[in-house]
Amino acid sequence: MTNKSIQVISQPLLRFSLYCFIYVTCVCSTTDSWAFERKAVSANGLVATYYYKKGVMQQPPVIFLGGSSGGNFYDNYQNYAEDLVNLGYAVLNLAYFDYRSNGKIPNKLQHIPLEYFKKAMDWMEDQPQTSKGQFAVVGNSRGGEAVLLLAIQYPKISTVIALVSSAYVGGAYDQKREVSGSAWTFEGKEIPYVDYQKAVANYNPWWEIIYDYAEIEPFAIPVENMSAAVLLLSGEKDEIWPSTEMSRRIIQRLEANHYNFPFQHISYNAGHNIRAESWPDLLQFLNKHYPRR
Numbered sequence: 001m002t003n004k005s006i007q008v009i010s011q012p013l014l015r016f017s018l019y020c021f022i023y024v025t026c027v028c029s030t031t032d033s034w035a036f037e038r039k040a041v042s043a044n045g046l047v048a049t050y051y052y053k054k055g056v057m058q059q060p061p062v063i064f065l066g067g068s069s070g071g072n073f074y075d076n077y078q079n080y081a082e083d084l085v086n087l088g089y090a091v092l093n094l095a096y097f098d099y100r101s102n103g104k105i106p107n108k109l110q111h112i113p114l115e116y117f118k119k120a121m122d123w124m125e126d127q128p129q130t131s132k133g134q135f136a137v138v139g140n141s142r143g144g145e146a147v148l149l150l151a152i153q154y155p156k157i158s159t160v161i162a163l164v165s166s167a168y169v170g171g172a173y174d175q176k177r178e179v180s181g182s183a184w185t186f187e188g189k190e191i192p193y194v195d196y197q198k199a200v201a202n203y204n205p206w207w208e209i210i211y212d213y214a215e216i217e218p219f220a221i222p223v224e225n226m227s228a229a230v231l232l233l234s235g236e237k238d239e240i241w242p243s244t245e246m247s248r249r250i251i252q253r254l255e256a257n258h259y260n261f262p263f264q265h266i267s268y269n270a271g272h273n274i275r276a277e278s279w280p281d282l283l284q285f286l287n288k289h290y291p292r293r
Helices: 012-027 073-086 114-125 142-153 196-202 206-211 213-219 243-256 275-289
Strands: 036-041 047-053 061-065 090-095 135-140 157-163 184-186 229-235 263-268
Touching: 036 073, 047 073, 061 073, 061 114, 061 142, 073 090, 073 275, 090 114, 114 135, 114 142, 114 184, 135 142, 135 275, 142 157, 142 184, 157 275, 196 206, 206 213, 229 243, 229 275, 243 263, 263 275
Parallel strands: 061 090, 061 135, 135 157, 157 229, 229 263
Antiparallel strands: 036 047, 047 090
């Protein structure tokens, strides 16, 4: 396959064509194709919602992760899961921390073990509706950071889609920015991270720390160690952090390391919230690189 590195703005015609594809695919199927199930998941310490098509086996699994807003972020966008189920996928909207947590998951983005996400993968593979052996993961913002880290550790992840992601491992976060340490752990150890507390104290705005290469490069996510097709989606007007610049840096790292899997970057004339603009491109990438069986 040919690697791709593209910075473009999606055109309305592309979105229209892709929505027509979804519509025709669904309409041409039987009425049962619209019958999907939605159920809460609490097994194995998970907090998630599972979407799948009733009575259909071998649905490729897709896991969605939100960002620093916490909770089950993508349940607020249930139509995304419905779109994918109607296209033949099974979807798990997974929470990994929640500011209002009752104790089942952390109440801050701090020391989240990557093994928690592996539990979610194992749970999905145990479901009779879900196909086995490969996963697609979709993450928004800090969730984009997470899916890149996960794909490095778990080769079953064959497709990665990161929206407005960082190129660097980030520090812990809560609503008051009063926590310290890494956001993530693996095998009981903190994953080395950018010290956001130091950044807040010395940079205005805080994300300008990414322009201090000596400070930040040791914490770049080693994306070249993934074995997955990669789609990066970013907002040119992102005021939370410069997601387009960081996506470009990820692409540069992949290119420099002669990455052997497809990769692509699409940027939009938008801010940190690019979900509506990017959805058709996300679907197109999944359809191409993670097809239904």
